[in-house]
Amino acid sequence: MGFLKSKLDYISVPPNFKPGPKYGHYSEMDPEYAKVGPPLANMMLEPWKKDIPMEEFKKVFLNEDPPVPEDCPKPGKDISLERIKVPMRDGAQRELKIYKNFKAQKNAALVYKIHGGGWTVGSHEVDEAENRYIAGLTNVVVVSIDYRMAPEFPFPYALHDSLDGLLWCKANASQLGINPDRIIVGGCSAGANLSAAVSIVARNDGISGIVAQHLSIPVTCHPAFFDKVPNAEKYELLSYIQNKDADLVNAAQMEFFWDCYVGKEPKLDVLHSPLLSRNLTALPPAMVQVAGLDPLRDEGIAYAEALKAHDVPTTLHVYKGVPHGFYGFPTLDASKQYYSRLVEFVDHHAKGLSSRL
Numbered sequence: 001m002g003f004l005k006s007k008l009d010y011i012s013v014p015p016n017f018k019p020g021p022k023y024g025h026y027s028e029m030d031p032e033y034a035k036v037g038p039p040l041a042n043m044m045l046e047p048w049k050k051d052i053p054m055e056e057f058k059k060v061f062l063n064e065d066p067p068v069p070e071d072c073p074k075p076g077k078d079i080s081l082e083r084i085k086v087p088m089r090d091g092a093q094r095e096l097k098i099y100k101n102f103k104a105q106k107n108a109a110l111v112y113k114i115h116g117g118g119w120t121v122g123s124h125e126v127d128e129a130e131n132r133y134i135a136g137l138t139n140v141v142v143v144s145i146d147y148r149m150a151p152e153f154p155f156p157y158a159l160h161d162s163l164d165g166l167l168w169c170k171a172n173a174s175q176l177g178i179n180p181d182r183i184i185v186g187g188c189s190a191g192a193n194l195s196a197a198v199s200i201v202a203r204n205d206g207i208s209g210i211v212a213q214h215l216s217i218p219v220t221c222h223p224a225f226f227d228k229v230p231n232a233e234k235y236e237l238l239s240y241i242q243n244k245d246a247d248l249v250n251a252a253q254m255e256f257f258w259d260c261y262v263g264k265e266p267k268l269d270v271l272h273s274p275l276l277s278r279n280l281t282a283l284p285p286a287m288v289q290v291a292g293l294d295p296l297r298d299e300g301i302a303y304a305e306a307l308k309a310h311d312v313p314t315t316l317h318v319y320k321g322v323p324h325g326f327y328g329f330p331t332l333d334a335s336k337q338y339y340s341r342l343v344e345f346v347d348h349h350a351k352g353l354s355s356r357l
Contacts, residue, residue: 002049003057005252009264010223011240020236023301023318026292027242030321032332033293041247041323048253054151061121068129069330069339073136078102086168092148094161096169097124098176099135099142109211109350110178112166113144114198116189116217116325118249118257119158120150127188129330133339139350141178143169147194150260155272158261162194163201170209184349185284186214186342189249189296189324190257193219196274196303199283212349214342215288217324219296220303221275222258222266223251229302230278231309239297249324251295275303280310287315287345289338294324317341 019027047060073079080100085093111134115126124131124144135142147161166183173180185195192215199213221229226237244251262272270277286307290300297318304316319326319334327335 002047002051003256004048005255008244008251009255010258011244011251013241013244017241019242020238020298023236023239023298024242026297026318026320027239028321029293030319030332030334032334033322033326033329036329036331037247037323037326044248058121058149061117061126062123063125064123066125066128068132072129072132073101075132079132079135086165088161088164092161094148094165095124095146096165097131097144097146099131099144100177101135101138101140103138104141104177105139106177107179108138108177109140109182109184109346110169110173110176110180111140111142111346111350112169112183112185113142114147114162114185114187114191114194115144116187116191117149118254119155119190119193119261120257127191129327130188130339130342133343134346137343137347137350140184140346141176143176150257154260155262155269158190158194159197159201159271162198166198166202167207170207181209182211182350182352183209184212184214184346185210186216186346188216190219190261192216193272193274196220197271200270200274200277200280203282210284211352212345213284213286214345215286215300215303216338216342217291217294217296218288218300218303219254220299221273222262223255224266225268225273225276226299228268229275230306235298235302235305237298237302239299240295243293243295243297246293246295247323248326248328249295254295275299275306277306280307280312283307283310283312285313285349287341288317289341290316290318291322291324291326292318292320293322296324315345
């Protein structure tokens with residue numbers, strides 16, 4: 001039926017499934033969300049049910065003028081927007097979208113954003129609201145990378161483009177007005193996955209400057225490899241089952257995205273599944289924000305715990321009873337907390353303060 005799988009390939013649902021004792025309660029639906037979310041979520045599922053070409057399916061998710069909360073900084077009034085093309089390692093050109101406060105300080109921190117969309121759909125504007133909120137700060141410049149997407153460009157294209165865009169920003173710091181040694185990387189969902197992978201590559205390859213990472217509703221492990229996670233017994237990793245039919249993104253949709261990104265016979269690799277890494281030491285301080293009613297919940301919690309176990313200063317926030325991408329409903333208290341914490345985290349690390357956040 002369209003782009004939705006009729007059965008899950010990587011997760012089996014036991015007949016007598018019981019939610020985990022540690023995290024299962026996070027799936028109790030938030031009363032605020034229950035009043036406004038489910039009808040819209042059902043509408044958003046409709047394109048997935050249609051038998052249309054991939055190209056047409058992708059167009060559904062493109063919106064260059066997305067709705068944003070009323071209090072977001074406004075282009076032309078509070079912030080400027082600029083789009084430029086920069087070269088990748090193979091000669092391709094990819095777009096950077098630059099968000100900059102009109103009162104931005106010189107030598108500002110770079111907030112390097114990698115958008116979500118399952119490595120397959122979307123654009124800069126998936127994260128438009130938070131990009132503008134962050135650009136409301138005067139001590140940062142926000143740069144978003146439009147990486148090449150699957151299935152036409154599978155793993156590791158998105159990762160390589162994200163890395164190459166970051167290296168271009170460092171090499172052209174004066175043009176952007178940024179400090180190449182004060183960089184905060186971040187993204188949502190697949191963008192968080194790529195941000196985590198970029199942080200690992202930067203550590204391994206000696207790429208300097210990343211001082212913090214913000215990982216929102218992160219994808220951290222292919223479900224086929226949950227049993228390969230180091231110290232897996234410490235984590236429940238049951239949310240793919242418990243929340244398999246959740247709003248906005250369900251387990252079948254995530255499996256579709258994974259198939260697009262790494263194929264239907266995935267190979268174990270920490271750069272698409274960072275939770276599989278046995279060495280997370282010396283990574284930048286992190287904030288991990290997780291939705292309680294999300295198939296990805298438990299792997300997000302697990303990654304935060306794994307970072308802590310490797311002495312990476314890490315803050316975890318779990319928003320009970322809201323689905324993947326819940327902050328798209330800006331009136332929810334959970335959404336207001338999400339944006340507030342994000343901006344505070346960025347501001348804190350842009351100022352070079354200690355890693356308490």
